[in-house]
Amino acid sequence: MASRPLIIASLLGASVGVPYLASHSQQALNATNNPPATSAGANAQPVATFKTTAAPATIGQPLPSSPAVVYPTTTPPLDGAQFTSAAQVLRFDVTKEWVYQNWSRKSTSPTDVGLLAVRVPLVMGTQMSALAGALTYYFNAQGQVEHISFRGSTGDTTPLVQLLTRSYQFQPATSPTGEKVYQVRSADAVSSELRLRPAAVMQSNAPQQSIAVELEFARPGSPRILPPREPALQIPQVASPPVAETTPPAASASGKSAAGNYFNQVRYATPAEESQLLRNRWPQ
Numbered sequence: 484m485a486s487r488p489l490i491i492a493s494l495l496g497a498s499v500g501v502p503y504l505a506s507h508s509q510q511a512l513n514a515t516n517n518p519p520a521t522s523a524g525a526n527a528q529p530v531a532t533f534k535t536t537a538a539p540a541t542i543g544q545p546l547p548s549s550p551a552v553v554y555p556t557t558t559p560p561l562d563g564a565q566f567t568s569a570a571q572v573l574r575f576d577v578t579k580e581w582v583y584q585n586w587s588r589k590s591t592s593p594t595d596v597g598l599l600a601v602r603v604p605l606v607m608g609t610q611m612s613a614l615a616g617a618l619t620y621y622f623n624a625q626g627q628v629e630h631i632s633f634r635g636s637t638g639d640t641t642p643l644v645q646l647l648t649r650s651y652q653f654q655p656a657t658s659p660t661g662e663k664v665y666q667v668r669s670a671d672a673v674s675s676e677l678r679l680r681p682a683a684v685m686q687s688n689a690p691q692q693s694i695a696v697e698l699e700f701a702r703p704g705s706p707r708i709l710p711p712r713e714p715a716l717q718i719p720q721v722a723s724p725p726v727a728e729t730t731p732p733a734a735s736a737s738g739k740s741a742a743g744n745y746f747n748q749v750r751y752a753t754p755a756e757e758s759q760l761l762r763n764r765w766p767q
Contacts, residue, residue: 597623630700653667654668658678
């Protein structure tokens with residue numbers, strides 16, 4: 484059994500050593516986690532610290548993507564869509580400024596008759612009576628419309644025909660098969676003409692383009708007339724050479740005829756004719 488003084492000395496050492504070891508262990512741990520403080524001196528170096536945060540990834544979910552950039556798009560209106568009837572464009576009281584304001588696309592060119600041509604596209608809409616094609620205004624030196632030309636198509640010609648016949652004295656005229664022609668005539672000259680015929684190509688999804696329209700529209704009272712329309716294909720008439728008369732050969736005295744049997748008309752050469760042929764066969 485240990486002596487009493489030895490037990491007292493062991494208890495005294497444990498009470499002093501355990502707190503000492505615990506305090507030094509905590510200081511060593513703090514020194515490892517925290518960088519040492521440096522004094523502001525000549526040899527002090529800045530310490531860079533980095534902090535990264537990672538978003539938690541979830542299995543089965545797609546990665547986030549950048550938002551799509553949406554650019555604003557504007558579709559320009561069709562030239563001529565602001566008009567709903569032929570009477571709004573087939574007018575002679577318009578000016579060049581009016582045409583330039585109503586159409587964003589246009590082409591101009593002088594003509595050989597002293598007029599300025601201003602051509603614009605015309606697409607009224609999708610209704611059956613809408614006009615779609617090329618519209619040309621011809622302005623004179625005073626800035627007035629002298630002539631209007633239109634090449635295009637439509638699906639219903641009734642409003643157009645009513646406008647031209649009631650307001651501008653167009654009258655039905657003789658026309659080829661499959662066409663309808665309306666004209667304004669003075670004496671034997673034609674000043675205005677409307678031709679309607681089925682379109683060369685018809686599409687079931689575009690019935691408003693089933694009728695081809697050709698309009699030459701002169702200003703009422705204008706002395707200008709249209710040139711005569713010639714046939715599409717002209718074949719000049721060429722005089723045929725005279726046929727020479729042939730006389731049938733007369734029958735020989737021996738009764739041989741040209742219509743007789745060939746073998747009946749063949750004869751053998753005489754000995755004198757045969758010897759003459761042999762002498763002349765090779766050069767002497």
